[in-house]
Amino acid sequence: MSETFEPRILAFCCKYCAYAAADLAGSMRLSYPTNIKVIQVPCTGRVDIIHLLRAIEDGADGVYVAGCLEGECHFIEGNLRARKRVNYVKEVLKDIGIETERIEMYNLSSAMGPRFAEIAQEMTQKIKELGPSPVKMNQAA
Amino acid sequence: MIVADRKPFSELLEMVDGCNRIMIVGCKGCVTVCNVGGLKEVQILASALKIARKKTGTPLEIEETLLERQCDPEYIELLKNQVNDFDAVISMACGVGPQFLSEAYPEQRFFPAVNTTFFGGAVRHGIWEERCAGCGTCIIHQYDGMCPISRCSKSLMNGPCGGSSHGACEISPDTDCIWDRIVRKKMETGKVNDLINVAPVKNWRSSWHGGPRRRVREELTK
Numbered sequence: 001m002s003e004t005f006e007p008r009i010l011a012f013c014c015k016y017c018a019y020a021a022a023d024l025a026g027s028m029r030l031s032y033p034t035n036i037k038v039i040q041v042p043c044t045g046r047v048d049i050i051h052l053l054r055a056i057e058d059g060a061d062g063v064y065v066a067g068c069l070e071g072e073c074h075f076i077e078g079n080l081r082a083r084k085r086v087n088y089v090k091e092v093l094k095d096i097g098i099e100t101e102r103i104e105m106y107n108l109s110s111a112m113g114p115r116f117a118e119i120a121q122e123m124t125q126k127i128k129e130l131g132p133s134p135v136k137m138n139q140a141a
Numbered sequence: 142m143i144v145a146d147r148k149p150f151s152e153l154l155e156m157v158d159g160c161n162r163i164m165i166v167g168c169k170g171c172v173t174v175c176n177v178g179g180l181k182e183v184q185i186l187a188s189a190l191k192i193a194r195k196k197t198g199t200p201l202e203i204e205e206t207l208l209e210r211q212c213d214p215e216y217i218e219l220l221k222n223q224v225n226d227f228d229a230v231i232s233m234a235c236g237v238g239p240q241f242l243s244e245a246y247p248e249q250r251f252f253p254a255v256n257t258t259f260f261g262g263a264v265r266h267g268i269w270e271e272r273c274a275g276c277g278t279c280i281i282h283q284y285d286g287m288c289p290i291s292r293c294s295k296s297l298m299n300g301p302c303g304g305s306s307h308g309a310c311e312i313s314p315d316t317d318c319i320w321d322r323i324v325r326k327k328m329e330t331g332k333v334n335d336l337i338n339v340a341p342v343k344n345w346r347s348s349w350h351g352g353p354r355r356r357v358r359e360e361l362t363k
Contacts, residue, residue, distance in 0.1 A: 048181075049181075049185055050181065050184045050185055050188060053185060053188035053189060053192065054188055056192055057188050057191050057192050057195070092150065092185075092189050092192075093192075095149075095150040095151060095189075095193075096150070096189065096192055096193040096196060097193075097196065098192070098196065134196045135192055135195045135196050
């Protein structure tokens, strides 16, 4: 199963850092797994609990939010709020009995193209080890 | 406003066990303001329940609704055409909501999604504190704007007690001793003599101790 399993991972990326870092990774010809689907947001502070939950509900195997380095948010504390929301969703998943590692928060700057690729690989690897989301598995059944 | 806490998720999941189609009704009143039962919280609860049920292979269909208030029959009435189409209904309003709904629709099962806790306000975004006990006889002005009924653990009218320590209550260092603050303010404003007079025993009949309360205002009744 794990050999053929290709996870679907959603990444909410801040326009000012992670998304720019993804651009840089592209310019640097760095490859990262195609499992990652990027959604650009004006600030990770825009990402709400419901966006993260709906992603899981609709079958995403993993979700992560990538914002600016702490203290460097363009909107001062959007990334700090996003982290709290990610932690809230982790608690919800824990209550439901789903691995909390399926959702993560990362911080990076726009100059960190290689780090973006590394995060994508790290997340993909982790989700591959966890296997498909139980939400999706039972839905298909 | 009335402040409430969302019930633990496991409790809510158990409530809808065996149901295939439910409705979650939020309230735009107090529970929206204290971020526990408004539109956003209805969506979050619905999504979490759907995830949990999809995980076990028993999907749950959820209708999300929001009423202006659940403490007025005119808004409760708006659900009449759909409320009985569901296996159960979860109300995210304070304790009034599930009761008004149950009274209006005796055929349906209504579950409370929140634990209603106190009358209070937001001291900071995300932090609420109790300010009123609804005792029915307000005496805040006698204590320079601080209510000893709701904010003193013993509801003392003549405080502080021996448990006051460095401005904190003996029940927890995180709880201010309101009597410490009352005395300090009286001293600062030169009104400490106000405290020499012993406050008389309070008549608690105006509070819940006199049984469930009811108000009839003739000028408003039809």
